[in-house]
Amino acid sequence: MIELQQLRENRDTLIERLQIRGYASAAEELDKVLSLDAERRRVITRLEGMRAEMNTVSKSIGRLIQEGKKEQAAAAQKKTGQMKEDIKFYEESLEKIEKEMDLILINVPNPPHPSVPKGKSAEDNEIVYRNDIEVTLPANAKPHWDLIKDLDIVSLDLGVKISGAGFPVYIGKGARLQRALIQYFLDEAEKAGYVEIQPPLMVNEASGYGTGQLPDKEGQMYHVQIDDLYLIPTAEVPITNLYRDTILKDSQLPVKNCGYTPCFRREAGSYGKHVRGLNRLHQFDKVEIVQVVEPEISYQVLDTMVEHVKGLLQNLGLPFRIALLCGGDMGFTSAKTFDMEVYSAAQEQWLEVSSISNFETFQSNRLKLRYKDADRQTRLPHTLNGSALALPRIFASILENNQNEDGSVTIPEVLRPYTRFDFIGRD
């Protein structure tokens, strides 16, 4: 959520930044908030004046009663009736104004960083990096949905039987490869200084709101209605919400956390070849990295997170590129996002395997996550996170890019200590 004080001071800049997303109604909505804010302050001034008066009268009544001056006390009590009504009236009108303000502010997306390119869709994203790994596939190369069947390492059909489409079952070496990737990613994150967290997989409404999934993505999360809990769509939600309603000391920054969790997404409205095989699932595994940092360094930190993920992909030997997302393709809560995309030669398409974002104060403001800076001022820190990495598409592209003529798949060097086998489909 954008900061009210920012809005008061930098209205024009914020509107300009929101234009990068093509957020057409920015000026209209923000001006509405500003006028409500002015009204709100007028009402508060009035209301607090009346409350102060009321408090004075109440105290004097107390004093009179103690002194035994009952008649004077009774006379004073009579006067309070109208005051109470006035106070109630202003309280109600204040509440109404604040609700109206919140309703608008909650639904305004994060203003993009000025370096974010304008644009409407993925086609306008800027490719800022591409590594030099080239893959030459055997003539009989297959997409992963065929490979998993041939090798009998993932069953989509069994998933359909016990759950539904989008819930794969990993079997044998498939399961072990999956676990190896998790272990490898976590080990690398810990080497980079991230503290591992194992969070709950269900969160309450306040948490969904804090990181911005609610109300924006209401329909995208699984909602367990009987207990009013949401299955997490990403570890970002529980791990960042750890710091909700918290004031950190500057010595506690930067916060660097990582965590492995399954992620649950309803993916309502998805269809076609993008959902084929492991490309898009209702449940998938992911290792997430999260940081809470001082605003001054957040964009340097964003770069280090990109470098971290780059290293993982490079070590896995996968061909990949990095896209700087344009305004129109960015998530609701992000100020700047880089996507990492792995090339799947067998599918002949780029698959998004990671998304790394700086949220600036958008989340910390909602979370009431603050810190005391060196001058003991309370400020909002910047929050960042990134996938490092999302498993299924990595799994798929390892299969596709490392397949051999005999139908087997070669395991990348770095994973072998974890898998304890070098090939799938060859013993």
Place this chain on the structure above:
RNA sequence: GGAAGCGUGGCAGAGUGGUCGAAUGCGGCGGUCUUGAAAACCGUUGUACCGCGAGGUACCAGGGGUUCGAAUCCCUUCGCUUCCGCCA
């Protein structure tokens, strides 16, 4: 799931209708003393909002109510503890 009890500042813990944002202790911060440290002593130490300022308002788990006045009384939600039941 049933019953009882409890929920106060970073922590511990007073406070059961009136000047309580809240005693006291510990912790934190600043200082005196000291070659330095410890101890001792002095001071200071919640958050948010309104106001140019003086200052004011709100917050004692959350919400609602009673009252001129609520941390204190009532209702309700949530959480914690203990006992019983169930159970990996």
